[in-house]
Amino acid sequence: HIQGTRWNKNVLTFRIGRYTRDLRRSVVDSLIESAFSVWARASGLTFVRTNSHNADIMVEFVTYAHGDFYPFDGPRGTLAHAFGPGMGTGGDTHFDDDERWSAGAAGYNLFVVAAHEFGHALGLRHSRNPESLMYPTYKAFRPANLLSREDVDNIKALY
Numbered sequence: 001h002i003q004g005t006r007w008n009k010n011v012l013t014f015r016i017g018r019y020t021r022d023l024r025r026s027v028v029d030s031l032i033e034s035a036f037s038v039w040a041r042a043s044g045l046t047f048v049r050t051n052s053h054n055a056d057i058m059v060e061f062v063t064y065a066h067g068d069f070y071p072f073d074g075p076r077g078t079l080a081h082a083f084g085p086g087m088g089t090g091g092d093t094h095f096d097d098d099e100r101w102s103a104g105a106a107g108y109n110l111f112v113v114a115a116h117e118f119g120h121a122l123g124l125r126h127s128r129n130p131e132s133l134m135y136p137t138y139k140a141f142r143p144a145n146l147l148s149r150e151d152v153d154n155i156k157a158l159y
């Protein structure tokens, strides 16, 4: 993805567009907000939810071709993707709604995947450390502290 380096502001707005039918909207809202707060705590950034269409970070559940050059692939495979910082699609985060999204251990845990994607939306690339949230493959569950020391150092180096 065309990745900018970093956002040049400390307050970022996000809007949740199309939801998944796997979870209640209120549960999706809280999991997304929790995933943002993981990075807010480590970076000092502030994330504000908005209904306006020019939010910095657009969050949507979509399937197959959905308006960008990265169509999803049905169940499994690619779970989600996010654009790096920037105008327009910059920061936008899409979840493949052909996956089974969960708030627990079933299917794919939305909180874990969202936190990883928001790392990309803030400008982080992948880590080679399997303990890091930014490691490229999904792990069913992580310890309470989602971010590794390396994840924290990387976001602090950026903001």
Ligand SMILES: COc1ccc(S(=O)(=O)[C@H](CC(=O)O)C(F)F)cc1
Pocket (backbone or CB within 6 Å): 077, 078, 079, 080, 081, 082, 112, 113, 114, 116, 117, 120, 133, 135, 136, 137, 138, 139
């Ligand atoms: C831990 O969070 C994730 C791990 C792996 C993925 S992914 O398998 O969808 C990955 C996309 C990504 O690294 O964001 C793959 F390249 F498609 C998404 C989130």
Ligand SMILES: [Zn+2]
Pocket (backbone or CB within 6 Å): 066, 068, 070, 081, 094
């Ligand atoms: Zn997309």
Ligand SMILES: [Zn+2]
Pocket (backbone or CB within 6 Å): 116, 120, 126, 134, 135, 136
């Ligand atoms: Zn990734």
